[in-house]
Amino acid sequence: MNTIRIKDKETLLKIFRAISWFDHIRWLVPANYNFMKFFREDLTNCEKILSHWICYITDRQMPYEVIWDKGARIFSELVYDYMRNPSLAPKKILTVYYREKNKEKSHYYFTSSDGSVTFASRYITNDYQNIKQTLEILDHQKYNRNIVAFIIDIIKRFPDKDDLLVRVACALHLLTYQLNGRKANSPKNRMNIFKDNLFEKSLETFKKSSTTGKKRLWCSIRDYKKGLYNSIFIDAINEITPSEANEIITIWNNLPMSQIELPGDVWNNNPLFRDNLLANAIDLESIPKTWAMPDIVRNLYEQLKEIADQYHFYPEQFDFTFDFVPRMCEKKFCHLCPFGPDGIDKTCIPSENKYCPVALFSCGYTARSHCQRPQPEHPRGIQYHQTPR
Numbered sequence: 001m002n003t004i005r006i007k008d009k010e011t012l013l014k015i016f017r018a019i020s021w022f023d024h025i026r027w028l029v030p031a032n033y034n035f036m037k038f039f040r041e042d043l044t045n046c047e048k049i050l051s052h053w054i055c056y057i058t059d060r061q062m063p064y065e066v067i068w069d070k071g072a073r074i075f076s077e078l079v080y081d082y083m084r085n086p087s088l089a090p091k092k093i094l095t096v097y098y099r100e101k102n103k104e105k106s107h108y109y110f111t112s113s114d115g116s117v118t119f120a121s122r123y124i125t126n127d128y129q130n131i132k133q134t135l136e137i138l139d140h141q142k143y144n145r146n147i148v149a150f151i152i153d154i155i156k157r158f159p160d161k162d163d164l165l166v167r168v169a170c171a172l173h174l175l176t177y178q179l180n181g182r183k184a185n186s187p188k189n190r191m192n193i194f195k196d197n198l199f200e201k202s203l204e205t206f207k208k209s210s211t212t213g214k215k216r217l218w219c220s221i222r223d224y225k226k227g228l229y230n231s232i233f234i235d236a237i238n239e240i241t242p243s244e245a246n247e248i249i250t251i252w253n254n255l256p257m258s259q260i261e262l263p264g265d266v267w268n269n270n271p272l273f274r275d276n277l278l279a280n281a282i283d284l285e286s287i288p289k290t291w292a293m294p295d296i297v298r299n300l301y302e303q304l305k306e307i308a309d310q311y312h313f314y315p316e317q318f319d320f321t322f323d324f325v326p327r328m329c330e331k332k333f334c335h336l337c338p339f340g341p342d343g344i345d346k347t348c349i350p351s352e353n354k355y356c357p358v359a360l361f362s363c364g365y366t367a368r369s370h371c372q373r374p375q376p377e378h379p380r381g382i383q384y385h386q387t388p389r
Contacts, residue, residue, distance in 0.1 A: 022363060034068045053134070093135075108120070130177060155252065169206070169221055234252075260314065269292050327364065
């Protein structure tokens with residue numbers, strides 16, 4: 001296995017601590033992250049989680065506001081019908097919400113049942129197959145059309161495995177993204193992929209590619225582990241199995257966050273951010289040319305995990321770049337960068353019970369009094385390699 005050469009361990013640990021600090025603020029306040037606009041308020045928690053999962057299926061190269069607004073309204077209605085009408089086949093239900101706009105050009109779109117809201121994801125025909133496979137597998141009597149029941153089943157099958165969260169991720173990947181070519185798997189093959197021997201083979205393959213092309217998968221699992229969606233997920237477990245809920249919730253909440261991979265995207269792979277931030281800490285030439293940021297961060301974390309864990313850092317936290325890079329790096333605000341030698345002194349104004357200006361300016365996060373919190377550490381003091389302006 002390739003190993004990135006670390007030049008300055010202390011600087012790298014400071015970067016880890018600072019990013020953990022930003023991530024802590026990000027998830028502290030619900031207004032700092034996206035929440036779905038459901039088509040009605042009385043959805044069950046299980047219906048909300050499945051709606052959330054389907055929204056992420058369509059989350060590719062589109063403004064997220066459109067997905068979590070229009071897409072969420074449509075998919076939450078679809079899920080409501082799907083879970084409350086078990087006698088209707090999934091494909092039959094999908095015909096209400098997935099329609100052909102132009103038969104000659106094979107243009108499709110998702111729509112609410114009354115046609116008042118429409119949404120066309122960028123890769124809509126592929127997304128449809130992913131959604132179709134998901135709904136057809138969950139239609140099995142073992143899961144009762146419930147994605148949380150599906151996850152609980154995996155937890156109960158492998159409760160003592162030290163890679164349990166990765167196993168959940170692999171199962172969810174098979175549920176939705178492991179298609180037969182570009183089409184949903186046939187009824188005959190649908191459940192076979194979850195049999196023990198085949199699942200273990202799939203898990204071995206999954207681990208080899210866990211940092212590649214699985215952004216939506218890791219985002220979803222991340223959401224079920226922290227923040228507002230974690231509360232919904234926990235309540236969903238209580239809905240399904242009240243008698244076993246405490247045990248399952250304890251297992252779930254104790255699964256290590258370090259097993260979640262960084263969802264790779266254009267923001268954390270931005271060269272201005274990536275290379276400048278790490279230039280003084282690692283040898284950039286030792287990074288394999290095929291590696292994107294998820295591979296880089298995972299490699300660095302594995303080298304320093306015994307120390308990094310003490311600062312509550314794990315690779316997924318680098319996803320704060322979703323908010324940071326557009327506001328800072330894209331605007332070339334290097335002279336105001338909180339990772340720079342002077343930038344933080346120009347934006348940090350310690351004041352109790354006020355919004356933290358560093359978090360607000362850098363990422364748009366609203367949180368109070370964080371200068372008074374001992375952990376995670378404030379990003380002051382990191383030496384940042386700045387590209388000449």
